Amino acid sequence: MNNKAMQLFCAWCGIATLVITGLGFWPAGFLPGGIEPGMTADQVAEMYRNNTLGIRIAGLCAVGGAGFYYMFTAGISAQLRRIDKGSSPVLTYANTTVGTMVGFLFFIPGMFLTIAAFRPERAPEITQALNDVAFLFFLNPYIALFQDLAVGVAILTDKSKNPIFPRWLGWLSLWVVVGFVPAAMCSFFKTGPFAWNGLFVWWIPIAIFMAWCIAMSLCLVKAIKRQAIEEGWQ
Numbered sequence: 001m002n003n004k005a006m007q008l009f010c011a012w013c014g015i016a017t018l019v020i021t022g023l024g025f026w027p028a029g030f031l032p033g034g035i036e037p038g039m040t041a042d043q044v045a046e047m048y049r050n051n052t053l054g055i056r057i058a059g060l061c062a063v064g065g066a067g068f069y070y071m072f073t074a075g076i077s078a079q080l081r082r083i084d085k086g087s088s089p090v091l092t093y094a095n096t097t098v099g100t101m102v103g104f105l106f107f108i109p110g111m112f113l114t115i116a117a118f119r120p121e122r123a124p125e126i127t128q129a130l131n132d133v134a135f136l137f138f139l140n141p142y143i144a145l146f147q148d149l150a151v152g153v154a155i156l157t158d159k160s161k162n163p164i165f166p167r168w169l170g171w172l173s174l175w176v177v178v179g180f181v182p183a184a185m186c187s188f189f190k191t192g193p194f195a196w197n198g199l200f201v202w203w204i205p206i207a208i209f210m211a212w213c214i215a216m217s218l219c220l221v222k223a224i225k226r227q228a229i230e231e232g233w234q
Helices: 003-028 041-050 052-084 090-118 124-138 141-156 167-187 199-231
Strands: none
Touching (some): 003 052, 003 199, 141 199
């Protein structure tokens, strides 16, 4: 596989992350609003017993989504390095490091869902605790805002004659940062807009993250194809 094909694969992995994870969450009954954080231990355990297979699929797909996100992050870093060229590539390193951590927001919840659904007959309090870990890890994306911050700053400081990415993508990345900040409040609420199934934790962050992944993937594809022409890739 040549350089162009590898980078294009990484670019499309952003959308693949969304598709794989979303397809898993649907049969688990986590869409559109997830499991309510205010459910009792018995209610949570009953949900796991009644839909064990669907939740196991969700866990498997979330782990798979993490793998695609790692590849997506690598593709972003490859293009950010072109912006950092000639200077210290600190923003490229930041994207790579934090993007790896963001992948764990899929991987670790996926594993905890898998563990919780592996023995659905266990004590309800244990199942509830495992479920809490999965959802609080997945829906507290505070670390993710630092990746978008690095990407946004890199794009907006690109002073080249033909920028790698459009400036609107940089501003979108910074708006994602703003949208992610309230999600950290999910640690304090079990009901309302700041609970993990609420407006400021589930709906807004997931919507803007999806928009960013799609926009980033499409802009990466365009940047890679342009680079292939400019540098004569085969």
